[in-house]
Amino acid sequence: MILIDGKKVAAELREELKQEVSKLKSKINKVPGLTVILIGELAPSKIYVKMKEKAANEVGLKSEVIRYPENVEEKTILEKINKLNVDKSVSGILVQLPLPKHIDKQKVIETISPKKDVDGFHPINVGNLSSGYDSCIPCTPLGCYLLLKNFEKNLTGKKAVVIGRSNLNGKPMTQLLLKENCTVTITHSKTKDLKGECLKADIIIAAVGIPKLVKGDWVKKDAIVIDVGINKTDDGIVGDVEFDEVSKIAKAITPVPGGVGPMTIACLLKNTIECFKKNI
Numbered sequence: 001m002i003l004i005d006g007k008k009v010a011a012e013l014r015e016e017l018k019q020e021v022s023k024l025k026s027k028i029n030k031v032p033g034l035t036v037i038l039i040g041e042l043a044p045s046k047i048y049v050k051m052k053e054k055a056a057n058e059v060g061l062k063s064e065v066i067r068y069p070e071n072v073e074e075k076t077i078l079e080k081i082n083k084l085n086v087d088k089s090v091s092g093i094l095v096q097l098p099l100p101k102h103i104d105k106q107k108v109i110e111t112i113s114p115k116k117d118v119d120g121f122h123p124i125n126v127g128n129l130s131s132g133y134d135s136c137i138p139c140t141p142l143g144c145y146l147l148l149k150n151f152e153k154n155l156t157g158k159k160a161v162v163i164g165r166s167n168l169n170g171k172p173m174t175q176l177l178l179k180e181n182c183t184v185t186i187t188h189s190k191t192k193d194l195k196g197e198c199l200k201a202d203i204i205i206a207a208v209g210i211p212k213l214v215k216g217d218w219v220k221k222d223a224i225v226i227d228v229g230i231n232k233t234d235d236g237i238v239g240d241v242e243f244d245e246v247s248k249i250a251k252a253i254t255p256v257p258g259g260v261g262p263m264t265i266a267c268l269l270k271n272t273i274e275c276f277k278k279n280i
């Protein structure tokens, strides 16, 4: 079994991005800027935003976090986004989710200019991705895709099973695998015989948020298993895959932590730089 080391691949990607930012700076004396909006005091959101800010600074991006209290009016957020949309020093805008209940998530997502939508959540980017056009790709599935491609260049004809149908992961992941000529089955928590579906897969992407769902006897020998899950349990943070069992069967597997997680943040930096290059 080969451990797909997301930490290592992400560090290599960050190093490449750092060099790219440095080149941009010396060529045009400008650096891409990432602005993150954080609303409220949710501990995991605060941790994620800190990690994003630190990573952005490390590759030399201009990074800014704008914080609002939990009870901020929706109007205030939409007005701020509209200002950031026309601010030339801002290449990418990210509003950390989840949002307080009184703020309409879809309205927020649709207010961000698709050209600065580093999350790839805007319907224009979603549509472009599903039509096979150039688009901003959501960071987690993009990270999974880069890890897969790093491990195996040619995915043509492979049977891929995606567990999870979220807009954040499952659906965009499916589009990326289709682009690589995989035969993709989308499954979810209500799928009948999930084990049977997984047993047919050359590639399993587990992104359903159920701790240790995928067991050793669900996986074909020589399958590649990408675990997107980050589940808090009494045993600590675990993925959607029963790692100890599956790692004995699979050809390759990502660990949790240290697999997809580090790639997500590296891909956010990548998307910010891509947005910058497209917008100048």
Ligand code: GUN
Pocket (backbone or CB within 6 Å): 094, 095, 096, 097, 098, 119, 139, 140
């Ligand atoms: N909250 C958890 N994951 C994400 C993400 O990828 N983007 C945003 N904006 N919020 C999140």
